Amino acid sequence: MSKTTNAKPKAKEADSASAAINQQLSKEQKIELFRTMMRIRRFEERSLRAYQAKKIGGFLHLYIGQEAVAVGCCSLMGKDDHVITAYRDHGHAIAVGMGMNEQMAELFGKATGCSKGKGGSMHFFAPDRNYWGGHGIVGGQIPLGVGLAYGIKYKGLKGAAMAFMGDGAVNQGAVHEAYNLAALWQLPVIFVIENNGYSMGTSQSRSSAGELAKRAEGYNMAWDTCDGHDIYTVRATMDKYLKLAREKSAPAVIEVRTYRYRGHSVADPDNTYRTKDEVEEYRRTKDPIQNFQSRLLAEKVLTEATIKEIDQAARAEAESSIEFAEASPWPTVEDIQRDVYWEADNPSKRTSAGRLFFD
Ligand SMILES: Cc1ncc(C[n+]2csc(CCOP(=O)(O)OP(=O)(O)O)c2C)c(N)n1
Numbered sequence: 127m128s129k130t131t132n133a134k135p136k137a138k139e140a141d142s143a144s145a146a147i148n149q150q151l152s153k154e155q156k157i158e159l160f161r162t163m164m165r166i167r168r169f170e171e172r173s174l175r176a177y178q179a180k181k182i183g184g185f186l187h188l189y190i191g192q193e194a195v196a197v198g199c200c201s202l203m204g205k206d207d208h209v210i211t212a213y214r215d216h217g218h219a220i221a222v223g224m225g226m227n228e229q230m231a232e233l234f235g236k237a238t239g240c241s242k243g244k245g246g247s248m249h250f251f252a253p254d255r256n257y258w259g260g261h262g263i264v265g266g267q268i269p270l271g272v273g274l275a276y277g278i279k280y281k282g283l284k285g286a287a288m289a290f291m292g293d294g295a296v297n298q299g300a301v302h303e304a305y306n307l308a309a310l311w312q313l314p315v316i317f318v319i320e321n322n323g324y325s326m327g328t329s330q331s332r333s334s335a336g337e338l339a340k341r342a343e344g345y346n347m348a349w350d351t352c353d354g355h356d357i358y359t360v361r362a363t364m365d366k367y368l369k370l371a372r373e374k375s376a377p378a379v380i381e382v383r384t385y386r387y388r389g390h391s392v393a394d395p396d397n398t399y400r401t402k403d404e405v406e407e408y409r410r411t412k413d414p415i416q417n418f419q420s421r422l423l424a425e426k427v428l429t430e431a432t433i434k435e436i437d438q439a440a441r442a443e444a445e446s447s448i449e450f451a452e453a454s455p456w457p458t459v460e461d462i463q464r465d466v467y468w469e470a471d472n473p474s475k476r477t478s479a480g481r482l483f484f485d
């Protein structure tokens with residue numbers, strides 16, 4: 127993985143467990159964070175097997191290795207906070223509370239899926255949980271995240287939008303247009319760069335000049351970096367900037383350093399741009415679930431027995447989501463044009479003119 131030259135102090139990473147936001151966690155809440163990370167990992171592993179069995183078509187971008195980022199960030203959400211991300215979106219969906227059944231059904235293309243089987247892996251949505259997807263155009267979700275923040279401010283709410291992107295997305299022009307408006311209009315948005323070191327098969331050092339989050343300085347925005355393998359650090363860092371966003375409507379760019387163990391999409395070759403040793407080294411020394419597990423064992427929050435129980439329950443839940451997806455109906459032909467344009471679904475309220483579909 128390419129090295130970044132981070133000039134920022136890392137003292138906060140030394141003991142993020144002592145940050146107030148982590149100190150105030152109850153034993154049950156810590157177990158819940160751990161359980162959510164474990165559920166993401168088991169869901170992803172099970173969906174990979176289903177993909178290999180040809181039950182899932184299209185792409186499948188797994189979140190394995192990055193669990194502490196989505197769970198850490200989403201665990202801080204209040205009722206007026208919103209989340210939007212790219213196509214690597216299963217982890218965030220579980221982190222905001224979406225069930226495995228509607229996720230697996232979506233992967234299978236079934237009508238009971240979270241997007242009625244019409245979105246697939248890259249387009250998980252749960253507006254009722256303030257989760258706005260699931261977007262396939264690299265960086266395309268970032269202006270939309272600024273729109274969410276604009277809505278929050280316009281309505282006078284004390285919320286914030288978290289707009290997630292990868293390390294490759296930072297080079298998209300639309301991201302810079304979004305930064306500009308967020309800073310100009312002082313919108314409550316946190317741009318979260320999940321830096322897993324690669325965009326497809328291109329390492330950060332081959333694609334990006336300078337330090338990623340520091341680009342915020344050009345827009346007079348706050349920025350920071352943090353270790354994304356440690357959920358306490360993610361929470362401590364994000365809490366600070368979420369509070370500034372909610373209370374002072376201040377935007378920020380946060381780079382969270384993480385790693386993905388699987389190929390970009392599971393159908394992609396994974397041995398051409400990085401070594402097996404590199405992946406193994408991350409697994410052995412930085413795995414976010416192992417890290418948190420060790421912490422919680424030391425804190426006497428978990429025991430070997432409870433870890434096993436949580437793991438088995440997550441596996442069983444993933445397995446039963448497969449059964450649910452298998453048993454679910456396919457979307458119908460009649461349904462194909464529904465949920466595409468709001469105007470088509472609500473003709474009596476339509477105010478625009480023009481044709482919505484091609485003949
Ligand atoms: C505008 C656009 N260009 C190219 C692609 C093809 N593409 C899909 S994912 C990806 C890499 C993005 O990497 P990164 O932002 O680091 O996210 P990660 O996959 O690591 O989560 C590319 C180039 C695309 N989907 N959209």
Ligand SMILES: [Mg+2]
Pocket residue numbers: 292293294320321322323324325326
């Ligand atoms: Mg990346």
